[in-house]
Amino acid sequence: MAQRIDIKDLDVYYGSFRAVADVGMTIEPRSITALIGPSGCGKSTFLRTLNRMHEVIPGARVQGTVLMDGVDLYGSGVDPVAVRRQVGMVFQRPNPFPTMSIAENVLAGVKLNNRRISKGDANDLVESSLRGANLWNEVKDRLDRPGSSLSGGQQQRLCIARAIAVKPQVLLMDEPCSALDPISTLAIEDLMAELKDDYTIVIVTHNMQQAARVSDRTAFFTIEGTGKPGRLVEMDDTRTMFSTPTQQATEDYISGRFG
């Protein structure tokens, strides 16, 4: 049940500072879209506008439209909480809840919302989510241990399991592998490849190979200088972007000549 996202004329502000300007793009359903670009160009900022997490920062606001199957996420009457239930997010640093066990962390989206769930259903959900995140075999014997007792890579997969347990349609990932070793990174990349059968995935990454390996489409952002807003330079199929980009800036960035 993945859905297409259309972004039009999006400007994103922190107070009076415009961090991202004039973004327009389409994110295809059931695919992986990679966002690349130099540090500070507004990739995280842009990503967080897709599930209305941007506005939890004091003074932050958004102009423009983000259409999910034609419904403007920023239109009147749209509830940010409902948006976030459809658009899940995995953060750069693993952030399991320190007061909860592994199983409780997976169920956090249910438990924190005071939703009732039978014990059997809860166990099934824990297992299927952890299997989905490729973590089940490693933790099945210690589900009641604290989430913080896992390694960094395991914690990150736990956070992915937690995100897919609420069955979102879109999954946003902000540099999910930046703190991980190559093996965990591969595990998460495999996971993304599997997840894209059901979900629309948007991933921010600094790793060109990763973008080339996993994504179907790639968007390149850049920034002209400090104090200037970040902009979308171009977006295309990943293969085209990495072989024959139309913009010189993209080619320079991808070939490592700047950024």
Next chain:
Amino acid sequence: MATAAPTTPAPGTGNASTRALLTTADTRRRLTDRAMTVVVSLAFAIALVPLISLAWTVVSNGIGRLSPYFLTVSMRGVFGGMDAGGIYHAIVGTVLVTGAAAVISVPIGIMAAVYLVEYGRGPLARAVTFFVDVMTGIPSIVAGLFAYALFAVFFGPGVRFGLVGAVALSVLMIPVVVRSCEEMLRLVPNELREASYALGVPKWLTVVKVVLRTAVGGIVTGVMLAVARVIGETAPLLVTVGVIDSINTNVFEGRMMTLPVYVFRQYAQGLVPCTEGATDCIATVNIDRAWAAALTLILIVMALNLLARLVARWFAPKAGH
């Protein structure tokens, strides 16, 4: 080795110059290190002196009269230098009045802190912070007079019962609770809030089930410190709750005795003028009772602190392996 510098003959083999490099300590640095260690240890010892001497004084003076009997009877019908009487009524009063004060202040304090940290912005939050700061500095007797005046409006002059005292203590307690809870809530990493929002959890549930839950250990400690701060207050209770010799368990009516006020009263009565040859008259009985009650008060505060530690440990995030 062309240098003529005398090298200490090192036992064992090995390159002498390397050894010298590794073992020669700068004498000045070593001296400074010694001196600073002495200064720091001395400062620590000096800081302990008043604490230990206070504990010693209270224990040695108070232990004599402290007994199960002393803890379980009131002062009803006790007069002169009688070898009788206890503090049961004062313990009851202290527990009830302080408990009522906590019941009033803890919810208000925590909610105010939640407001300041999670919702507060702009002039209203600044005003709340300002008034909390001002309230921290209110002298306790002023809080007592305020509570008295407040209740006198409704109940007429001379009003004295437990709740008036609880309100006076709340005035002192609320700012402490707000301040400490605010600090604790600010310590909760923003990532956890965002993790919760990103799961589609509304803000209020995030505050209740993630932020407060993560901070609960610190909040309990803060609340206990606030209780310890007011449990020894004397002046406001003298004004608002008064004194009495018998047991009163109703905070809504009638005067109550409390431990600090009891200590004050007993001490103020001073030596008993015993008639010569009277066998059952102890001249120092009032002062002995004051010390024993003071010791009890300290023990109660200690017990509260231990309890707070246990609760905080109970709620603390479980460590790894």
